[in-house]
Amino acid sequence: MDQPVAIDYRLLVDNLTTAILLVDGQLNVFYLNSSCESLFDISLLRASGQPVLNLLHMANDEFNTQEALLNTFNTGQPYTRREATIRVNFKDIHVDYTVSQINAEKSYHPLLLIELDQIDRMLKISKEENLIQQHQVARQLIRGVAHEIKNPLGGIRGATQLLARSLNDPQYEEFTDIIISEVDRLRNLADTMLGSRQLPSYELVNVHEPLERVRSLVTNQTKKKIKITRDYDLSLPDVLADRDQLIQVMLNISVNAVQAMTENKEFFIDHQPELILRTRIQRLVTINGVLKRSVVRIDIEDNGPGVPEEILESVFYPLVTGRAKGTGLGLSIAQNIMHQHGGMIECQSIPEKTIFSLYLPWEASHVAK
Ligand SMILES: Nc1ncnc2c1ncn2[C@@H]1O[C@H](COP(=O)(O)OP(=O)(O)OP(=O)(O)O)[C@@H](O)[C@H]1O
Ligand SMILES: [Mg+2]
Numbered sequence: 610m611d612q613p614v615a616i617d618y619r620l621l622v623d624n625l626t627t628a629i630l631l632v633d634g635q636l637n638v639f640y641l642n643s644s645c646e647s648l649f650d651i652s653l654l655r656a657s658g659q660p661v662l663n664l665l666h667m668a669n670d671e672f673n674t675q676e677a678l679l680n681t682f683n684t685g686q687p688y689t690r691r692e693a694t695i696r697v698n699f700k701d702i703h704v705d706y707t708v709s710q711i712n713a714e715k716s717y718h719p720l721l722l723i724e725l726d727q728i729d730r731m732l733k734i735s736k737e738e739n740l741i742q743q744h745q746v747a748r749q750l751i752r753g754v755a756h757e758i759k760n761p762l763g764g765i766r767g768a769t770q771l772l773a774r775s776l777n778d779p780q781y782e783e784f785t786d787i788i789i790s791e792v793d794r795l796r797n798l799a800d801t802m803l804g805s806r807q808l809p810s811y812e813l814v815n816v817h818e819p820l821e822r823v824r825s826l827v828t829n830q831t832k833k834k835i836k837i838t839r840d841y842d843l844s845l846p847d848v849l850a851d852r853d854q855l856i857q858v859m860l861n862i863s864v865n866a867v868q869a870m871t872e873n874k875e876f877f878i879d880h881q882p883e884l885i886l887r888t889r890i891q892r893l894v895t896i897n898g899v900l901k902r903s904v905v906r907i908d909i910e911d912n913g914p915g916v917p918e919e920i921l922e923s924v925f926y927p928l929v930t931g932r933a934k935g936t937g938l939g940l941s942i943a944q945n946i947m948h949q950h951g952g953m954i955e956c957q958s959i960p961e962k963t964i965f966s967l968y969l970p971w972e973a974s975h976v977a978k
Contacts, residue, residue, distance in 0.1 A: 628704075630723040631711070632661045636678055639720055648704075648727060649697055661723075666696045678708060682721055685710045692728065700957060702729045738898055741948070744925060748804075748945060751927045755802035758795060766792045801938050802927070809851035809949060816907055816969070817841055819852055820886055823859040827884065831867055840887040845905050848971045854946045858954075859909065861939040862965045866911035868932065869963070876914045880961075885910040894968055896953050904952070907967040916958040924956055 622629060628645035632638060638656045646652055649664050656664065667674055672690070681688060687709035694701050706725040766789060773785035824837055863884065870882035891906040916924055917931040925944045930937030940954070947954050952969040 628725040628727070630661065630664075630725065632678070632721040632723060634682060634718060636661050636675065636682075636721075638664065645725065648702070648725060664695075665723075667693060678721060681708050681710055682719070685712075699959060699962060702727060704728065740925070741897060744941070744944060744948075747927050748941065751802050751941075752804070755799040759799040759803075762792050762796050762799070798936060801936065801942070804942055804945065809854055809946075811849045811851055813847040814850045814852050814855060815847050816845060816850075816855070816888060816905055817843070819855040819859055820888070820907065822856055823863050824886060826860065827863050827867060831871070834882070835867060835870060836881055836883040838883060838885045840885060842888050842890065845888055845890060846971045848905055848950075848969045850950055850969065851946075854950075858943040858946050858967065859907070861943045862909045862954075862967075865939060866909060866913065866963065866965075869913035869915075870911055872932070873914050876960075880912065883912050891968065896951065896968060896970065897948075901970055903971075905969045905971055907969070908964050909967075910962065910964045912961045913963060915960045915963050916956065921956070921958060925954065 623643040625642060626644055628648040629640075629642040630638065630645050631640040638659050638661050641649070641651075641653055641656055646656075649656070651664070661678070662675055665674055672693075677688060680686065687707060689705070689707045691705045692703055693706060694703055696702075704725045704727050706723055708721055708723050711720045711722050769785050769788045769792070773782060776782075776785070820841075824839070827835070828837060866884055870877070870884075885908070887908040887910065889906045889908070890903055892903050894901050894904050894906075896904070920929050920931050923929045925940050926937075927941040928937040929941075944954050947967060947969070950969060952967065955966045955968070957964050957966075
């Protein structure tokens, strides 16, 4: 018979995809495995000894987690919760988890074992696919409408000019001028709705270059009233992208942030408006249904009042705006450009912390199409 193989159980536990958490009788963290470290974005060293309820921070928790944990601890009765929402770093994630008691050897105190399975990734992928589809349908609709609006405008403008000339009366000039300037405004709007007709021209770009351009534009525009903090990872690889389009994306998002901060001065009584530009490598991101091992992430963060809750889910749709003078096209155009680059934009927002994250793959698959 074969000799039993000696297994290093620590290694085994650290390679599980299930996140595992051990909790002591005071409901403090005793141990967590690697999956659990990445789920909660915290190291074992930092988490040890912390109240587990700080980690298992339930969003809208009607279920009393503390009571349930103590109950299992005292009675040994395990329990399972499905589709629980926990909040990690301002993000809601969904998990199924099971709590059971471990009757360890006599010398040890009993512990609680919590096994968590993140169901988010699947939820998120299907939600993203839906969003992308809906976004494409909406864009086509908008382009169709923009065409229809634009077609008669040339005729109206020409006829008004003829009318002005034949009336030749300063009394009516004011009215014909209004028609012409409103027609021009509509034409500009329709052009923006149609989007750029130029094909992207791809080249290798270090994302910090366009980001710095946007930073200096914003600095000049806001006359230094907004603090701009840079938090760059300078080791990022170059991406294959259209430099001008990247600038447009970053500018659309930064201008929104600046508007949110400058148009809501009453929000900044006790803190200073701040824009943070952050770059990182992000591992394991699903874009358009494909899991990417590593992508470039650019965060544009502000500490304004946040995206109004009623439009947060639809903020990338064309014509969705929370501002009286907004057209609601900036983010839709930005998202469209990012899709063409094989990337995407995500938004998370609460008061004092709004982050638009741009994800850009750095392998060239999108260019070959
Ligand atoms: N950083 C932010 N903070 C708060 N609200 C935001 C932020 N970014 C976007 N929004 C909200 O999202 C809406 C949509 O933004 P979007 O850029 O698409 O359109 P817009 O700014 O209204 O018009 P425009 O077409 O001129 O850009 C904004 O009107 C605003 O209400
Ligand atoms: Mg905008």
